[in-house]
Amino acid sequence: MSKKILVTGAAGLIGSQVVKELISRKYEVIAVDNFSYGHNENDNSLVTWLKEDITKSNFENIFNELKPTGVIHCAAHPGGKSLQEPVLDVEVNVLGSMKLFYQAAIAKIPIVYLSSSAVYGPSELTRGLKENDELNPGTIYAACKVACENYLKILEKGYGLKWTILRLFATYGQGHKGNTFQGIVNIMLTQLLNGNKVVVKGSLQRVRGLVYVTDAACAIVDALETEKSRSHIINISHETPSTIENIIKIIIKHMGKEDAKIIEEEGTVGDPMYNYADITKSKEIINFEPKYSLEEGLKELVDIKLGK
Secondary structure: OOOEEEEEOOOOHHHHHHHHHHHHOOOEEEEEEOOOOOOOOOOOOOEEEEEOOOOOOOOHHHHHHHOOOEEEEOOOOOHHHOOOOHHHHHHHHHHHHHHHHHHHHHHOOOEEEEEEHHHHOOOOOOOOEOOOOOOOOOOHHHHHHHHHHHHHHHHHHHHOOOEEEEEEOEEEOOOOOOOOOOOHHHHHHHHHHHOOEEEEEOOOOOEEOEEEHHHHHHHHHHHHHOHHHOOEEEEEOOOOOEEHHHHHHHHHHHHOOOOOEEEEEOOOOOOOOEEOEOOHHHHHHHOOOOOOOHHHHHHHHHHHHOOO
């Protein structure tokens, strides 16, 4: 593959790390972001930055003038805001995505689409979720992701579009702006950086699969480079799940805030009790082997946030 990749959401948590990974592999990068949630951390001669809102751009000029040879679509309206801003969620996550999909289809270049574990929705399954398990989206965000997965399949039949769908489980790491609506780890860490308590919406015994952003970025670029990944939906996560309580306790330990209070409140709509992955398929297709355990990833993140 020629090395010029368009990355949307390139200033966000995942997108910024994807850009770094592409640079390390000597790709040219067309980095697109509206900078609503992220910021530019990747000034490099290999990167061309474009401030674009995917709800307003039709991407035609970008494709015609800069001629990318592959696309990684990271941009999204946050799942934590989808119920409060449902129309915007659909505008960004569906209409914005379709504009990008259509241009990639016309240009006949491969696209890696970042879907989400949220598509599985509330589930009674207490085992790792498999890619062929029933989808039951319980949020506007998840419904948008399911729609986009279906659009890609239809565009493949109609235009020959080459796609890979990666269902990322809870992704954490450097690059998240501190807030209380985006990312399990980010929400907990933001509260502890600003005080001595954590308010948790939902049971502390909820079980989650997580993946450190460095591992996720490697998997994303590997999927782009692997022809065998085309027309496949693949889970991306560490294979060892954790309870919410355990995640918080690890963060507290590495922050040295053992006296912090943990407060449990009523959960949010569509938030499942169990959400973790079977990653057999990712191992088989893209040779995915996460390097960071939860303990290692959280320690590195806390150290970065504390300036250690």
